[in-house]
Amino acid sequence: MKSTLADQLKPDARSLEERLAHFEEQHLRLSRQIAELRNEDAMKTQFLANISHDLRTPLTAIITHAEILRDGILGELNPRQRESVIGMINGGRQLLEMVSDILTYARSAANQLTTSHTEFTIEGLIDQVTTLNGPLIAKRALSLSIDVAANLPPVHADRDKIHHVLSNLLGNAIDFTSSGGQVWIRAAMATDEPRPTIFVEVGDTGIGIAPEHHELVFREFAQVDASPSRAHHGTGLGLAIARKFVELHDGRIWVDSALGEGSRFRFTLPCQPRQTE
Amino acid sequence: MVEDNALVTSATRILLEDAGFRVSTAATLSEAQRIAQSDAPAVLLLDLRLPDGDGLSILARLRDAGVPAPVVVALTGRDEPEVRARCLRAGCVEVLLKPVDIRALAGRIRSWLEPGAAST
Numbered sequence: 242m243k244s245t246l247a248d249q250l251k252p253d254a255r256s257l258e259e260r261l262a263h264f265e266e267q268h269l270r271l272s273r274q275i276a277e278l279r280n281e282d283a284m285k286t287q288f289l290a291n292i293s294h295d296l297r298t299p300l301t302a303i304i305t306h307a308e309i310l311r312d313g314i315l316g317e318l319n320p321r322q323r324e325s326v327i328g329m330i331n332g333g334r335q336l337l338e339m340v341s342d343i344l345t346y347a348r349s350a351a352n353q354l355t356t357s358h359t360e361f362t363i364e365g366l367i368d369q370v371t372t373l374n375g376p377l378i379a380k381r382a383l384s385l386s387i388d389v390a391a392n393l394p395p396v397h398a399d400r401d402k403i404h405h406v407l408s409n410l411l412g413n414a415i416d417f418t419s420s421g422g423q424v425w426i427r428a429a430m431a432t433d434e435p436r437p438t439i440f441v442e443v444g445d446t447g448i449g450i451a452p453e454h455h456e457l458v459f460r461e462f463a464q465v466d467a468s469p470s471r472a473h474h475g476t477g478l479g480l481a482i483a484r485k486f487v488e489l490h491d492g493r494i495w496v497d498s499a500l501g502e503g504s505r506f507r508f509t510l511p512c513q514p515r516q517t518e
Numbered sequence: 519m520v521e522d523n524a525l526v527t528s529a530t531r532i533l534l535e536d537a538g539f540r541v542s543t544a545a546t547l548s549e550a551q552r553i554a555q556s557d558a559p560a561v562l563l564l565d566l567r568l569p570d571g572d573g574l575s576i577l578a579r580l581r582d583a584g585v586p587a588p589v590v591v592a593l594t595g596r597d598e599p600e601v602r603a604r605c606l607r608a609g610c611v612e613v614l615l616k617p618v619d620i621r622a623l624a625g626r627i628r629s630w631l632e633p634g635a636a637s638t
Binding site for chain 2 (some may be wrong): 255294295297298300301302303305308309314315332355
């Protein structure tokens, strides 16, 4: 009886063993494929980082040569020649900014971003960023208001990166708000955070963003393509980079907006980096 | 200036000559050594990555050839602490990240040449 049962089960056991071996083989093959794909992805990211870095040197040299002409070092230009050279410089700078964005993105994707912390005040940073954007704000006939809470403590963070975040948000607010609109920056202590944290809001009365696109705008290469935004140049990396930079500091960034009702981009920034950093 | 990108050296030459400096450019280490031996530079702007080798290796070659030690400023594309440390160990006074703002260079060269007397 016993031997009969064993005999009966033998084929099943064999087929189970075969299937197990088959699955193991499949598992191995897939693991290998995943490793290969990861490797390829890392290589492409590294390529992107290298190429965008190498693009910057000749591009910067082109801009410098155009500045040499603009400044009359090789002889005075007439006003129309000068205007044309200024066009080259502006186009070159725009291109350089895009290349820098791609480089920053590639570095962050490859986890090659490093931070360099110093102590600074948010008020000083806001002041610097708004001064830089002053001419553009005036040109677009926008009104800008700044509201920084009194006695905000200084923050210990990577100033260049937070500058980049704030510039990007203000730049977007200016780009997406039509003439006569309002743009504002608010900064205060965040009330619902476990450690001392600053809260910053960059708002505008511009075209706004539909709620279903609120997450999308922070994704790489995403531009909410409903025509109006396509008129605005850019790599589609600005907000993805802003999010990376804020998250590098243990902060959060998000948007509150609806179509036609302006946007309020907000981020938090802990005043001190975490002890383990 | 030792740098193999002619776009960069030509712009540097124009701006530094405009600021009153005499400028020699070399695209390779051997060219740099040849020029330095006949006309020793006061300041050496040195790209680290050159077609015929590591930029820093020129310093030992110049020393061995008896060329008076110039003020050396390294130009690097890599923003890494190890690269910086290696340059400072080799005797560079400064390590600049490429692309370098050439227009700001002239003023800084004066301060490297005469610390504390940037305007002379």
